[in-house]
């Protein structure tokens with residue numbers, strides 16, 4: 001049942017190319033540059049979007065916020081469901097509430113959905129589990145079609161959710177006229193490339209290299225993860241994955257925030273994973289890397305293939321396939337999933353059943 005893999009988590013990490021194919025396929029229309037989502041909601045009928053979720057799904061929502069604001073120019077806010085449901089949210093008929101959930105059963109997200117409906121919001125789900133509780137209460141559901149996810153640490157659901165947000169952003173952007181035909185076509189192409197790029201991110205050489213780096217730092221007490229822009233959530237998700245399955249304390253930060261506090265943590269024992277792939281902000285990220293280095297922190301840099309120039313600033317480099325910046329979180333996170341996986345297995349932890357965690361959190 002684990003298809004020859006030692007754990008469900010590893011199996012699910014390797015299922016990502018096919019999960020992404022299932023999320024995207026049939027929804028991309030190359031001849032028109034449009035996406036077909038089979039959603040009845042009118043993309044022009046709302047003025048703001050509220051994304052609501054927990055945990056990894058929340059981080060996928062942060063990627064979604066970036067994509068939707070950039071491509072469709074609609075104000076988006078993202079909330080953790082447990083906060084949203086109790087803060088009398090300012091919602092009206094012109095709000096689209098998007099709930100994001102692998103299981104479709106998380107109680108806080110379900111209750112937040114009910115709260116949004118109470119105030120008249122239109123509701124859309126980005127959901128994996130067919131026929132789950134949320135899908136029965138939503139106006140519309142965009143299934144991510146990632147297939148069953150058994151490992152407690154979410155992996156393929158995350159990359160499929162983020163891809164579903166790209167589809168939503170394209171759908172909204174095209175309908176609302178904020179995205180030209182040419183930009184649409186370029187992003188459609190980037191989306192189509194995703195399964196292949198993630199497959200490439202899982203090549204045996206890359207996996208072996210990540211394992212080596214994971215083992216080198218497996219006995220660290222803490223870890224810091226940094227990223228910027230659309231990859232700021234990649235840092236948050238990388239840190240969450242590591243703490244969930246290896247029990248190493250990890251924090252994720254937007255790289256620009258480092259100076260505002262976490263920089264105090266840096267010493268020679270702190271590995272700092274920096275997502276420093278191709279970006280219009282790369283120069284800024286590299287200066288953060290230099291700041292870490294100047295304080296003897298150990299830099300593990302995620303660099304785009306071929307970026308030998310910036311390799312000099314890092315203690316260890318993990319090369320990742322080059323991708324369009326807007327889709328890069330989906331490619332980049334794979335290296336961080338594997339980094340936490342190999343850290344946890346090096347420490348002898350049970351990655352499929354991490355202590356204190358449940359696959360779906362149906363109690364408050």
Ligand code: M6R
Pocket residue numbers: 054055056057100101102103104105106109152153154155244357359360361
């Ligand atoms: O089923 P959901 O997507 O609603 O679950 C949300 C979180 O409980 C979940 O993502 C959790 O954070 C995972 N253990 C992350 O790996």
